[in-house]
Amino acid sequence: MADLPPARDGATRRTDSLALLSTPAIDVWVATASADGLPHLVPVSLAWAGERVVLAVDGASLTARNLQASGRAxxxxxxxxxVVMIDAVLERTAGVDADAALGEAYAAQADWDPRGLAGYVFLVLRPERLQAWREANETAGRTLLRDGTWVV
Structure with missing residues (x-):
């Protein structure tokens, strides 16, 4: 582990994680599973609004169906x-034209606007666990949020 930058403390990792999640036009890999346990992984645009992850997807997509069935991603x-890894639960689903404030927040950060697209929905996810690390020297203490509460 020679030549690694020093490990960040928890407070710095939290600040860095929130900055990453608030980055304009940031994308996220979303992993879900079917009722049969078949995994599904897809990249989508992300918005961070009120300590919630907001995704916009076609309501008929496998991602939306898996999330609505299992409630987890x-x-x-x-x-x-x-990397920032988030275990999240589905808090709510909203039509893209049903919540003006959510639509504005999403469009402002995600750099595209799904409002007006037939069948699209916002999936609002509540983080239950958030972990962040850069190198092996940051794996200890990588959990920053546990059971929906910041631990740092």
Missing amino acids: RLGVGPTRD
């Missing part, structure tokens, strides 16, 4: 050497 944001 695992998200990965950032490159492998500066």
Whole structure:
């Protein structure tokens, strides 16, 4: 582990994670599973609004169907050497034209606007666990949010 930058403390990782999640036009890998346990992984645009992850997808997509059935997803944001992993639960689903404030927040950050697209929905996810690390020297203490509460 020579030549690794020093490990960040928890407060710095939290600040860095929130900055990453608030980045304009940031994408996220969304992992879901079917009722049969078949995995599904897809990249989509993300908005971070009120400590919630907001995704816009076609309501008939496998991602939407899996999330609505299981209520759970695992998200990965950032490159492998500066990753934020989020275990989240589906808090609510809203038509893209049903919540003006949510639509504005999503369009402002995601750099595209799904409002007006037939069949599209916003999936609002509540993080239950958030982990962040860069290199092996940051795997200890990587959990920053547990059971929906910040631990740092």
